[in-house]
Amino acid sequence: MGEVFGTLFIFVAIIVIAAALFVGWVVITLLRGLGRAARAVVLGPTAAPPLIETIVCTRASCHCPNLPRARFCRRCGYQIEATKHTPLHAAATWH
Numbered sequence: 001m002g003e004v005f006g007t008l009f010i011f012v013a014i015i016v017i018a019a020a021l022f023v024g025w026v027v028i029t030l031l032r033g034l035g036r037a038a039r040a041v042v043l044g045p046t047a048a049p050p051l052i053e054t055i056v057c058t059r060a061s062c063h064c065p066n067l068p069r070a071r072f073c074r075r076c077g078y079q080i081e082a083t084k085h086t087p088l089h090a091a092a093t094w095h
């Protein structure tokens, strides 16, 4: 009989430990969510991407935003208009 109770006790202990871990995880997740929400309320929404100056690809079918120093569109490879100062033949002969 003692062995059966010992086995049951181990089962119950495992279930209790698992439940405690789960409750702790739930509490931590909720606290993190609350902290994030509180921070969003205090500091304003931070999900908006930072405003970076971009040059839009001049190709009509692309219009992908690129960094101002980009010479070619990062999506379609089209030469961006703002690179007038870099002649195409010079760029092509760079190694």
Ligand SMILES: [Zn+2]
Residues within 6 Å of the ligand: 057, 058, 059, 062, 063, 064, 073, 074, 075, 076, 077, 078
């Ligand atoms: Zn493009």
